[in-house]
Amino acid sequence: MTEPPAPPLLRVQNLCKSFGRKPVLRGINLEFAPGVTTVIIGPSGCGKSVLLKHLVGLLRPDRGEVWFQNTRIDRLDETSLGPIRREIGFLFQQSALFDSMTVGDNIAFPLREHGVEDETIVASRVARVLRLVGLEQCLNQMPAELSGGQRKRVALGRAIVLEPRCILYDEPTTGLDPIRADVINEIILRFSRKLGITGIVVTHDMASAFKVGDRFIMLHGGKVHLEGTPDEFRTCQDPVVRRFMLGEASPEELAALRGSGDDA
């Protein structure tokens, strides 16, 4: 007998969000199964970061629902969201480190915020996380002394220090050279394979997407345009998906560029 599928860790139902008169999410339905790494792709401005922020209650939907396991979270107040946020790490698009704190204190920050006061426990959790992201030697350095790739790794350490069930990665490799980007990919794989963490990765970096993703979703026009396996995306003939994956402008975009007249 086959096992029934595990219930989703996160789920959104008919999620709608506008800013002013501009609709961004127009009825998104998605489920995220435990242990699976989902990659979300889609054009700039299509609402990928907005979707991630709804999953941790940083934004409230106009309509629709957000669930973490059996808890509906889109209406919870900040206090009730606390225990849910502990289960969901967030790597922000800009690493968002505290520049006045050492690497160690940056990583320890969520522990202290969540009331871990025993400094021996804090030190051992920080040391373990630094090993996981390969930055043992950086404990006492300041963020300004680090490269972009190292800063991302500190942010990854901070996202995982509370031992969440799930991590949301918003463009984890953007701005890094291919080697540094691959170090981040390896850390994401390590979190997923060694620690069983569910991943949701928003990215424009297709090499990274294919390396870490078990499942792909493309957002377009405020909707889920396509959902499938990496192979289904690789071989997909849909022009919107193909152009995005190959990095080609559409005929309309090229016509608009010619229309702008700079190269006349």
Ligand SMILES: Nc1ncnc2c1ncn2[C@@H]1O[C@H](COP(=O)(O)OP(=O)(O)OP(=O)(O)O)[C@@H](O)[C@H]1O
């Ligand atoms: N707090 C906000 N107030 C007003 N508009 C917002 C807010 N957050 C996002 N938006 C708008 O929502 C749209 C989607 O933004 P979002 O940041 O989710 O795009 P994205 O898909 O993550 O793009 P990128 O790939 O460039 O990061 C954009 O038009 C953005 O200007």
Ligand SMILES: [Mg+2]
């Ligand atoms: Mg974004």
